[in-house]
Amino acid sequence: MNARAIAAQTKTELLLTLRRGESLMVTFAIPLGVLVFFTKIDGTAPAGYRNAVDFLVPGVLALAVMSSALVSLAIATGFERRYGVLKRLGATPLSRAGLLSAKTLMVVTLETIQFALILAVGVALGWHLSIGVLGAVGIMLIGTIAFAGFGMLLAGTLRAEATLALANALFLVLLFLGGMAYPLDKLPAFMRDLAQALPAAALSECLHGALTGPAGRGFPTGSLVMLCVWAIVLPALAAKWFRWEE
Amino acid sequence: MIAEPNMASGVAISVTGLEKSYGANRAVNGLSFDVARGEVFALLGPNGAGKTTTVEVLEGYRRADAGHVRVLGLDPGVDGRALRPRVGVMLQEGGLYPGLRPLEVLRLFAAFYDNPEAPEALLERVGLDAGTRTAVRRLSGGQRQRLSLAAALIGRPELLFLDEPTAGMDPQARSTTWELIRELQSGGVTIVLTTHLLDEAEALCDRVAIITSGTLAAIGTPRELTSQTIAKEVLFTAAPGVDTLELAHALGLSTDAVWNAGDGRYEIRSAGTPQLVAELARFLADRNIELGTLQANARSLESVFLQITAEAESEREPGAARESPGASRRARVQR
Numbered sequence: 001m002n003a004r005a006i007a008a009q010t011k012t013e014l015l016l017t018l019r020r021g022e023s024l025m026v027t028f029a030i031p032l033g034v035l036v037f038f039t040k041i042d043g044t045a046p047a048g049y050r051n052a053v054d055f056l057v058p059g060v061l062a063l064a065v066m067s068s069a070l071v072s073l074a075i076a077t078g079f080e081r082r083y084g085v086l087k088r089l090g091a092t093p094l095s096r097a098g099l100l101s102a103k104t105l106m107v108v109t110l111e112t113i114q115f116a117l118i119l120a121v122g123v124a125l126g127w128h129l130s131i132g133v134l135g136a137v138g139i140m141l142i143g144t145i146a147f148a149g150f151g152m153l154l155a156g157t158l159r160a161e162a163t164l165a166l167a168n169a170l171f172l173v174l175l176f177l178g179g180m181a182y183p184l185d186k187l188p189a190f191m192r193d194l195a196q197a198l199p200a201a202a203l204s205e206c207l208h209g210a211l212t213g214p215a216g217r218g219f220p221t222g223s224l225v226m227l228c229v230w231a232i233v234l235p236a237l238a239a240k241w242f243r244w245e246e
Numbered sequence: 247m248i249a250e251p252n253m254a255s256g257v258a259i260s261v262t263g264l265e266k267s268y269g270a271n272r273a274v275n276g277l278s279f280d281v282a283r284g285e286v287f288a289l290l291g292p293n294g295a296g297k298t299t300t301v302e303v304l305e306g307y308r309r310a311d312a313g314h315v316r317v318l319g320l321d322p323g324v325d326g327r328a329l330r331p332r333v334g335v336m337l338q339e340g341g342l343y344p345g346l347r348p349l350e351v352l353r354l355f356a357a358f359y360d361n362p363e364a365p366e367a368l369l370e371r372v373g374l375d376a377g378t379r380t381a382v383r384r385l386s387g388g389q390r391q392r393l394s395l396a397a398a399l400i401g402r403p404e405l406l407f408l409d410e411p412t413a414g415m416d417p418q419a420r421s422t423t424w425e426l427i428r429e430l431q432s433g434g435v436t437i438v439l440t441t442h443l444l445d446e447a448e449a450l451c452d453r454v455a456i457i458t459s460g461t462l463a464a465i466g467t468p469r470e471l472t473s474q475t476i477a478k479e480v481l482f483t484a485a486p487g488v489d490t491l492e493l494a495h496a497l498g499l500s501t502d503a504v505w506n507a508g509d510g511r512y513e514i515r516s517a518g519t520p521q522l523v524a525e526l527a528r529f530l531a532d533r534n535i536e537l538g539t540l541q542a543n544a545r546s547l548e549s550v551f552l553q554i555t556a557e558a559e560s561e562r563e564p565g566a567a568r569e570s571p572g573a574s575r576r577a578r579v580q581r
Contacts, residue, residue, distance in 0.1 A: 008357030016345045084340025088397075091305055091335040092358045095327070 005094045009102035014109060017072060026171065027067045027110060032121055034181050035060045039125045046183040054212040057122040059180035061136060061211075062204035064114040065143045066174060068107050071167045074151035077103070078163035081155060086244045096244075107148055111140065128212070135210035139224070142231050143203040149235030150199070156242030174200035179208070196223070199230040257316075258283045258405055258436040259304060264313035266299050266460075273299040275460035276313070281438060281453075286431050288447040289440045291457035292555055297440040298338060300457070301407050304438070305335055318405060331359060334403030336394045338410050338440075344383035348374050348393050351382065352400055359401035372396045373422045387414030395423065399430075406430065408439040412446060424450060444548040456551060458558040464550070471550050479549065480514040480522065483538030484530065488512060496529045497522060510538065513549070518542025 017023050039053045049055045080086050089099055115137075123129060154163045176182055177191065178200030184192050195201045205223035259281040266274040274296040281287045289297040302308045303315060306322035306329065315322060320329055342351055352365035366376040372392040382390060391414055398406060411427075412420045427437060427450055441447055447454045448468045456464040456471070464471055490512065494504040503515040516522060523542060530537055 002358070005358045008354050012343070012346070012350070012354050015350070016343060019345050080343070083342070083344055084337055085343055087307070088335070088337055088341030090307070091330060091333070092355065093327075093330045093401075094358045 002093065002098065005092075006098050006101050006105070009094055009099060010105040010109075013076075013102055013106035016076065017106060017110060020072075020076070023072045023076070026071050026168075027064070027114060028117065031060045031064045031067060031114065031118060034063060034175075035118060035121055036125070038181055047185060048217065049212070051126065053122060053125045053127045055183065055208070056181070057118065057127045058136070058207035058211045059178075059204050060118050060122075061115065061140060062143065062178060062200065062207050063175060063180045064118060065111060065140050065203060066147055066171060066178070066200060068110045068114065069144045069147035070151045071171045072110065073103065073107055073148055074154045074167040075164050077152060077155035078158065078160040078167075081244065082160035082246050084245070090244060104148070107144060111144065115140070130211065132211045136207050139203065139206045139210055139227070142227055143199070143206075146199045146203070146227060146231040146234050149231070149233075149238045152238040152242060153234060156238060156244075159246060174198065177201065179204045197226065199227060199234070202227040202230065256283045257281070258285070258318060259287075259438065260314075260316045261300070261304070262314040264300065264303065264315060265311045266296075266303060266308060267311055273460055274303070274310075277457070277460065277462055278313075279455050279462060279465060281436060283436050284431070284434050285452045286427065286437045286439070286450055288451040288454045289438065289457055290442070290444070290447050290454050290551065291463075293442070295457045296460035297457055298409055299460075301409055301438065301440055305333070305407055306330075331401060332404050334398035334401060334406040336391075336398040336406075336408045336411055338413070341394060342382045342390060342397070344381065346382055347379055348382065348385070348389075348396075349376055349378075351393060352396055355397045355400045361402060362400050363402060365400065368396050368400060369393075372399075372426065373419060388416055388419045391415055392419060392423070395426070404435060406435055406437045408437060410441060411439055412441070412443065420446075444551055448547045454547070456554050458555045461558070463554045463558045468547050472547055478515065478517045479542075480516065480518040480526070481539075481541040481549070482512055482514075482526070483510050484512065484535050486510045488530075488535060493526075493529055497525050507552075 177195040209219040264277040356362035369376040
């Protein structure tokens with residue numbers, strides 16, 4: 001694989017992401033907004049947490065993964081497919097593996113910036129940095145594989161407009177059903193059962209477990225298994241059904 | 247190992263018995279042709295004739311159902327990795343990031359090749375301003391086409407596929423592009439282009455293949471194609487609305503010998519004798535219709551094309567092409 005080609009492609013992917021206002025909105029403004037808003041305005045700590053920010057930092061990290069790997073990636077790739085960009089790149093010496101590497105690097109770079117910003121804002125709001133952060137990084141990587149697979153599945157099978165609408169809708173629904181800004185415990189039982197089977201709640205539960213999890217509850221192994229299953233199933237479906245031309 | 251005969255004989259592309267279907271629709275049906283190295287070769291045909299499908303098989307985008315295809319001595323379906331650095335591609339539409347500026351597009355593409363052209367100079371060569379901060383999405387259709395062409399050229403390809411390269415260009419941009427294609431030709435680049443513009447094929451191409459319904463209807467130099475038959479026809483332009491039935495009657499011809507090619511263009515299938523021209527002039531004079539241009543017995547590639555596609559069509563479905571030859575032929579060439 002040609003490193004120079006992949007570097008140029010990654011740079012382009014990042015440049016385009018940073019140029020899209022809606023992408024900055026969903027990857028930076030909304031996660032940081034949720035973190036600050038729910039800490040400052042509500043401030044009540046969910047059951048088992050010392051304060052609101054302890055609950056919110058892991059949840060917002062999960063939201064950040066979802067915003068980059070699912071929403072931003074899916075919408076960008078869907079429209080690249082619509083405009084024939086993916087097709088045209090297929091005729092250049094940049095291989096498909098090269099293109100996927102560049103997209104992976106773009107998502108990981110974006111998430112690294114999100115991670116640093118969220119932790120910094122969290123600390124400023126009174127959150128305590130712990131060794132659990134290392135575990136959180138590993139969980140975020142698994143979550144990224146799952147959500148990027150989801151994003152590519154949408155982008156490679158649906159029309160670009162449908163991908164746009166669905167990715168945004170999923171972002172909103174999973175924000176509330178993912179235990180990110182609103183504790184899963186407060187949901188009605190049937191909704192909680194449904195939510196816990198979805199990748200968003202699995203990711204946020206794992207991050208809560210790795211960071212400042214609720215007192216008296218161990219690491220949610222079931223959620224980690226669920227997240228790993230999604231991280232296998234979603235990319236596999238994307239690989240099977242992705243079409244390079246709309 | 248058997249030596250690849252194409253390399254020695256200077257054949258850039260060889261297609262034998264190519265077949266490709268989409269479901270029940272057979273897009274390409276037993277097509278065979280060769281393109282020599284350094285040749286400018288046009289695939290000409292009505293919409294849906296299978297031109298783009300053929301080119302996309304050669305580009306490696308689609309696999310042939312049957313037949314044998316060689317591009318620069320390699321199989322595009324298998325040897326894509328070896329071919330892509332040597333082949334430039336311009337898609338019929340799209341292919342450019344809408345959010346990038348022209349120079350950013352070319353710099354990206356330049357990074358994919360070992361010995362690329364200088365992006366700034368190449369942009370100027372296709373007639374775009376290298377300093378522009380306008381994003382691709384705000385360029386005109388013709389400007390985008392030129393940028394697509396530049397992206398196809400950035401890797402200094404030996405072989406270039408241009409799918410409708412001048413569609414959407416204004417006359418000036420078109421002439422710049424033609425000039426560029428001629429330059430590339432004298433530089434030894436092999437070019438395969440599809441077009442529905444007959445003057446483009448006539449002006450640029452060493453050889454032309456006319457394709458109808460996925461089969462080869464005719465192939466040769468533009469001169470060979472236009473001189474294959476001695477023309478027995480008269481072409482004229484006048485205000486739209488000339489009554490072709492009445493005119494046929496006045497000229498003593500059968501009703502299907504005169505047809506309206508649209509946009510005020512008319513064709514008379516008969517030798518352009520002095521008597522016929524005089525009759526035509528009288529017919530127009532009686533009705534006070536102003537004559538635009540008059541051309542007798544000189545075939546353009548367009549009339550050859552119309553005749554060949556109409557014949558191919560009537561062989562396939564006898565009856566269908568007979569009813570209203572003018573209208574149905576016209577309908578098939580129109581985009």
